[in-house]
Amino acid sequence: MENRMKRKVLVVDDELGPREALRMILGEDYDVSVASGGLEARDNFLNKEYDLMIMDIKMPDINGIDLLTEVKTKSPETEVIMITAYASVDTATDALRMGALDYIIKPFDTSSVLEAVQKGLSRRDDSLSIKTRLQELQIANKVLEERIDDAFKNIQSHFQETVDSLVEAVDAKDSYTKGHLKRMSKFALLLGKEANLSQEELGLIQHAAVLHDIGKIGVPEAILLKKDTLSREEFEIIKKHPVIGARIISPVQSFKEVVPLVLYHHERFDGTGYPDGLKGNRIPLGARIIGIADAIDAMLTERPYARAKTVDEVRKELQQFAGIQFDPQLVKIIISKDLLALYTFQ
Numbered sequence: 001m002e003n004r005m006k007r008k009v010l011v012v013d014d015e016l017g018p019r020e021a022l023r024m025i026l027g028e029d030y031d032v033s034v035a036s037g038g039l040e041a042r043d044n045f046l047n048k049e050y051d052l053m054i055m056d057i058k059m060p061d062i063n064g065i066d067l068l069t070e071v072k073t074k075s076p077e078t079e080v081i082m083i084t085a086y087a088s089v090d091t092a093t094d095a096l097r098m099g100a101l102d103y104i105i106k107p108f109d110t111s112s113v114l115e116a117v118q119k120g121l122s123r124r125d126d127s128l129s130i131k132t133r134l135q136e137l138q139i140a141n142k143v144l145e146e147r148i149d150d151a152f153k154n155i156q157s158h159f160q161e162t163v164d165s166l167v168e169a170v171d172a173k174d175s176y177t178k179g180h181l182k183r184m185s186k187f188a189l190l191l192g193k194e195a196n197l198s199q200e201e202l203g204l205i206q207h208a209a210v211l212h213d214i215g216k217i218g219v220p221e222a223i224l225l226k227k228d229t230l231s232r233e234e235f236e237i238i239k240k241h242p243v244i245g246a247r248i249i250s251p252v253q254s255f256k257e258v259v260p261l262v263l264y265h266h267e268r269f270d271g272t273g274y275p276d277g278l279k280g281n282r283i284p285l286g287a288r289i290i291g292i293a294d295a296i297d298a299m300l301t302e303r304p305y306a307r308a309k310t311v312d313e314v315r316k317e318l319q320q321f322a323g324i325q326f327d328p329q330l331v332k333i334i335i336s337k338d339l340l341a342l343y344t345f346q
């Protein structure tokens with residue numbers, strides 16, 4: 001029982017005298033094995049786990065410094081004490097640099113051997129407990145990372161649900177929007193890609209595209225669904241939807257950068273749009289993209305008050321209103337890359 005608890009010490013020395021002396025000094029307190037040279041130690045002992053090794057520096061087959069390097073590579077936590085004669089203290093200092101804990105000088109006395117061994121074993125205990133603690137921390141860290149990952153996925157899915165339910169709310173009022181939102185967000189993304197927007201900007205476009213008319217929740221259905229021409233007052237109420245939309249989404253932190261795109265999707269390039277009459281490049285590029293995609297889809301779709309235009313007619317309209325309603329650069333991209341040919345009608 002007691003023997004099982006003893007720490008394992010390996011003594012490597014080619015000289016019988018010091019080897020047996022060490023076995024005697026340490027044998028009572030430790031589980032001591034001995035090897036009569038570097039080769040024997042390498043063949044029979046280095047694959048076993050020792051708490052501490054004591055090795056002679058000068059041995060005929062493998063010298064102690066090389067053996068030390070092998071031990072430290074295989075099991076860095078095994079403590080090594082070197083034995084040296086007065087003549088080779090320089091080599092002993094080298095050994096310390098290579099990871100040995102200490103050296104004892106021949107002829108050695110019992111107390112300095114015991115002291116060195118105790119010091120070595122307590123350093124080993126320290127480094128083992130640090131290693132264990134580090135492993136525990138790594139495990140804890142991994143668990144935390146997984147939790148963060150889950151939480152993030154959760155937030156993303158809640159966020160998507162929020163977007164979906166907002167879009168649903170507009171659909172409930174104005175059923176025309178459903179296919180419209182899908183088609184125009186596809187086209188806005190296509191146009192954004194052709195205009196070399198970053199992935200992040202494209203993400204904003206995607207959200208802005210589905211949310212741009214969210215403010216219509218605040219417009220009375222009698223006006224929203226009216227088939228006859230709107231009165232001036234009614235049109236003024238309709239014109240509030242970008243501001244209402246921006247107000248609805250602005251408390252949501254993740255929508256922060258989507259707000260200007262929603263707010264300015266009805267601005268016109270010549271400054272005659274609403275709500276602020278922004279002109280040209282002062283209108284955020286994302287809002288210009290949403291605006292043109294919105295208009296194209298409206299033209300290509302049949303309305304209660306107008307038949308659907310053909311792709312050719314839309315192309316002409318875009319060119320005619322480039323620089324007036326639409327950003328001429330975007331019109332140029334749409335025409336030169338023939339993006340209308342890729343328009344999906346579903």
Ligand SMILES: [Fe+2]
Binds near residue numbers: 212265
């Ligand atoms: Fe709108």
